[in-house]
Amino acid sequence: MKMLEAHNITKLFPGVVALDSVDVSFEPSEIHCIIGENGAGKSTLIKCLTGVYEPEEGEVLINGDDATKNKALFDKVAYVPQEIDLFGDMSVAENLFLPYKKSGIKGIVNQKELEKKAVPLLKKFRIPVKPDELVKDISVSSQQLLQIARATVHKEYEILMLDEPTTSLTTSDTQVLFEIIKRVKEENKAVIFISHKLEEIFALGDVLTVFRNGKKVAYAKLEEIDIPWVIKKMTGRELNQKQIFRSSKVSDEVLLEVNNLTGERFTNVSFTLKKGEILGFSGLVGAGRSELMQAIFGYLPIYSGEVKLDGEQWKLGDTNFSVKHGLIYLPEERKKQGILPVLSIKENISVSVLDELKNGISISKKKESDIARKVINTYDIKTPDADKAIQFLSGGNQQKVIIGRSMCCDPKVLVFDEPTKGIDVGTKAEIYRLMKELAEEKGIGIILISSEMEEIKKCSNRIIALYEGKKVGEYDSQEDKEVILSAIIGVNS
Numbered sequence: 493m494k495m496l497e498a499h500n501i502t503k504l505f506p507g508v509v510a511l512d513s514v515d516v517s518f519e520p521s522e523i524h525c526i527i528g529e530n531g532a533g534k535s536t537l538i539k540c541l542t543g544v545y546e547p548e549e550g551e552v553l554i555n556g557d558d559a560t561k562n563k564a565l566f567d568k569v570a571y572v573p574q575e576i577d578l579f580g581d582m583s584v585a586e587n588l589f590l591p592y593k594k595s596g597i598k599g600i601v602n603q604k605e606l607e608k609k610a611v612p613l614l615k616k617f618r619i620p621v622k623p624d625e626l627v628k629d630i631s632v633s634s635q636q637l638l639q640i641a642r643a644t645v646h647k648e649y650e651i652l653m654l655d656e657p658t659t660s661l662t663t664s665d666t667q668v669l670f671e672i673i674k675r676v677k678e679e680n681k682a683v684i685f686i687s688h689k690l691e692e693i694f695a696l697g698d699v700l701t702v703f704r705n706g707k708k709v710a711y712a713k714l715e716e717i718d719i720p721w722v723i724k725k726m727t728g729r730e731l732n733q734k735q736i737f738r739s740s741k742v743s744d745e746v747l748l749e750v751n752n753l754t755g756e757r758f759t760n761v762s763f764t765l766k767k768g769e770i771l772g773f774s775g776l777v778g779a780g781r782s783e784l785m786q787a788i789f790g791y792l793p794i795y796s797g798e799v800k801l802d803g804e805q806w807k808l809g810d811t812n813f814s815v816k817h818g819l820i821y822l823p824e825e826r827k828k829q830g831i832l833p834v835l836s837i838k839e840n841i842s843v844s845v846l847d848e849l850k851n852g853i854s855i856s857k858k859k860e861s862d863i864a865r866k867v868i869n870t871y872d873i874k875t876p877d878a879d880k881a882i883q884f885l886s887g888g889n890q891q892k893v894i895i896g897r898s899m900c901c902d903p904k905v906l907v908f909d910e911p912t913k914g915i916d917v918g919t920k921a922e923i924y925r926l927m928k929e930l931a932e933e934k935g936i937g938i939i940l941i942s943s944e945m946e947e948i949k950k951c952s953n954r955i956i957a958l959y960e961g962k963k964v965g966e967y968d969s970q971e972d973k974e975v976i977l978s979a980i981i982g983v984n985s
């Protein structure tokens with residue numbers, strides 16, 4: 493029996509067919525994975541399946557009934573969005589049961605009662621927090637698991653839909669999550685799992701649907717296929733997964749020199765970065781990698797130590813100075829820190845070159861459009877035009893706008909913080925190629941922070957390991973993965 497079905501769904505946006513006559517169905521006791529390049533239409537499908545969007549054509553059936561005519565049926569779908577959307581200033585228990593009515597709690601809400609009800613759920617989802625703790629004080633990993641627990645509080649749910657649930661989870665929390673998902677499946681529910689991580693899909697899923705350019709292009713049992721098959725269906729081409737993207741033009745010239753730097757989450761860190769080099773920073777979530785780079789960029793305070801660029805003392809604590817003089821940080825939290833979501837692609841690009849665009853007291857519209865067009869063409873950004881709001885571009889294309897925008901500032905050092913988070917395998921390779929080109933052709937020094945060991949090994953000329961805010965190793969790119977992994981989990985330190 494099919495629990496959730498979409499028939500012939502078509503969803504249009506200005507200039508884009510986001511979903512093109514899609515048929516897909518989900519069954520109880522089955523983990524159904526969905527994969528597709530950025531912009532393939534996965535999130536749009538989810539929004540149609542949860543009643544957020546009404547498709548131009550087609551119907552959504554839940555247990556055989558038309559949900560577009562009876563919206564209450566959408567209550568059977570528990571949806572966990574990609575971004576964490578909890579209330580930081582409220583307690584764990586409050587977050588779990590909000591909105592109270594939906595989770596079956598009536599009348600005046602008693603905090604102690606809520607906290608009592610929260611205990612078995614926290615246990616089931618193995619979330620190591622207390623019900624009365626504020627959400628802003630618990631780890632990101634716990635927040636992610638809490639968000640999933642919250643989606644299942646609603647008793648009537650029969651379908652659990654997870655959109656990239658592991659992007660902020662540690663490896664061990666991912667294992668916990670997988671066990672929970674398997675238990676949900678055993679409770680006879682349908683599970684929909686969207687992820688860009690192929691290994692996870694093969695470890696967890698029963699069946700897979702592949703999307704490309706708004707169309708469903710393949711469906712298969714996971715036991716009958718392999719990773720190259722999926723990549724081919726997704727991208728329409730073969731992809732050499734073993735390809736290396738290290739810079740082949742590392743100069744002897746030191747570009748950036750960091751000496752004994754200490755700040756809030758890191759202690760006594762020293763390293764150098766050469767012209768044309770890609771320097772990888774490996775470490776677990778919380779190892780202090782982002783904080784170290786944000787401090788060098790001027791966003792966070794530095795307590796002691798010094799930074800030199802091109803042999804000159806670097807001014808600390810001033811992000812404007814950093815951007816103006818060629819040190820740019822591309823943040824991990826693209827949506828929160830990297831883009832101005834409601835502004836257009838053009839405006840997102842021109843914020844970095846406002847001085848150049850000034851024509852007296854106004855902005856030269858022509859120059860602004862010219863620069864935007866150049867960035868769109870150079871970085872092959874897929875969009876109908878430069879006036880589209882950047883929030884509606886896919887993650888990979890947003891990332892390319894950010895890279896293109898940084899290049900307008902003529903950088904010497906670019907810091908990429910988790911540049912491929914939420915990005916599909918094909919676009920990942922494009923971003924790696926871009927980093928390599930920037931290093932080789934423009935002599936830019938690149939710092940790559942990544943939680944993916946494969947990514948670090950593929951792209952970096954040298955690798956630095958951080959553990960609890962301290963540098964615990966420096967390796968060349970040939971070093972064994974196991975040696976680096978031992979360093980970042982604190983073995984021998």
Ligand SMILES: Nc1ncnc2c1ncn2[C@@H]1O[C@H](COP(=O)(O)OP(=O)(O)OP(=O)(O)O)[C@@H](O)[C@H]1O
Nearest residue numbers: 505510529530531532533534535536884885886887
């Ligand atoms: N609200 C919107 N307005 C305009 N265009 C949109 C909107 N939402 C999505 N799109 C466009 O529809 C297409 C499908 O986007 P969608 O977000 O569904 O892709 P996706 O597969 O979920 O991508 P990702 O892996 O990056 O999350 C893209 O071209 C996107 O730019």
